[in-house]
Amino acid sequence: MARKKSSSKAGLGAIKVRGRAKEKVVRRNLSPRKVAGIAVPAIVLSVLVAAILFMALSGYETATASAFFGLRNVDVRGTDRTAPDEVVKLVKSSVEKPGVWNADLAEIRLKIEKFPFVKSAAVARTLPAGIRVDITERIPAAIVQLNAGKYLFDVDGTMLVAVKEPEKDFPIVLKGWDETKTEKAIPENLGRLRIYRKMLDEARQFDVAKRIKEFNLQNAREPIAVVEDSGNIIGVTLARDNLGKSLKAALDALTGKGARVKSVDAAGVFPLLRYKEF
Numbered sequence: 001m002a003r004k005k006s007s008s009k010a011g012l013g014a015i016k017v018r019g020r021a022k023e024k025v026v027r028r029n030l031s032p033r034k035v036a037g038i039a040v041p042a043i044v045l046s047v048l049v050a051a052i053l054f055m056a057l058s059g060y061e062t063a064t065a066s067a068f069f070g071l072r073n074v075d076v077r078g079t080d081r082t083a084p085d086e087v088v089k090l091v092k093s094s095v096e097k098p099g100v101w102n103a104d105l106a107e108i109r110l111k112i113e114k115f116p117f118v119k120s121a122a123v124a125r126t127l128p129a130g131i132r133v134d135i136t137e138r139i140p141a142a143i144v145q146l147n148a149g150k151y152l153f154d155v156d157g158t159m160l161v162a163v164k165e166p167e168k169d170f171p172i173v174l175k176g177w178d179e180t181k182t183e184k185a186i187p188e189n190l191g192r193l194r195i196y197r198k199m200l201d202e203a204r205q206f207d208v209a210k211r212i213k214e215f216n217l218q219n220a221r222e223p224i225a226v227v228e229d230s231g232n233i234i235g236v237t238l239a240r241d242n243l244g245k246s247l248k249a250a251l252d253a254l255t256g257k258g259a260r261v262k263s264v265d266a267a268g269v270f271p272l273l274r275y276k277e278f
Helices: 001-030 034-062 084-095 104-110 184-203 241-254
Strands: 073-077 120-128 130-137 140-146 149-154 158-163 174-175 211-216 222-230 233-240 263-264 273-275
Touching: 073 084, 073 263, 084 104, 084 130, 104 120, 104 130, 174 184, 184 211, 184 241, 222 241, 233 241, 241 263
Parallel strands: 073 130, 140 174, 174 211, 233 263
Antiparallel strands: 120 130, 140 149, 149 158, 211 222, 222 233, 263 273
8 A cells, every 4th residue: 555655646746847847848938039929910910900990990981971972952841830941951051061871860850859840850861862851840729828928839738939920820819828837737728728729619610709809718617708899808708518609699699788898607598798887
């Protein structure tokens, strides 16, 4: 047993000696000159690869910014109240320098959506030299009287533009808008818009829209049409379920009596005239 142990130790010692000898040979073979000889070609290769990538990228940028991709056509669709020329002008100013291929379509879209009547816009390339813009506009719903003046609002209750001239589609002004920033203001104003549109439609249906100056919906449960008769302004409280019919009945009863009538309550079966006190 002792002889086997000593022989195994001797074998291990021989292996260690041979390993050290190999390490010395490797160290001798990897002299500083040989290491430098391996490293230099690797560095040169890396530089060449980087140069090729740079030239390829530069060539790509040059090609995509060339006259071939220069903007020559802007196709604008879906506009009614938005001026197409203004959209074209914006697109040209954004695409002229980078070209159609490199144009930032997302940025162009955001700029177009800042137009008052634009609800959303889709901007796409029509290669090699065109940009197409599809616009979805906001739907105007009413002219609203605010403290700062009259403004056009859309069906979502978004204020669009100040109204400086009469709007043929909205000859009657909506009053009673809640300008506060409370949680209930938004849904209540949307309710006012719905009633306003119904009142306007029914007033046209009964052919009495021309006699109405404004709709007062401060209290939406008691809608009031402000009318004129005999040179006098008179408030008419309407039946909410029969706006047009009650308004027509009130105007028939009021005609020629405006100088003596203070207000009219048409929310019941028959219009009730309240006379002024002299």
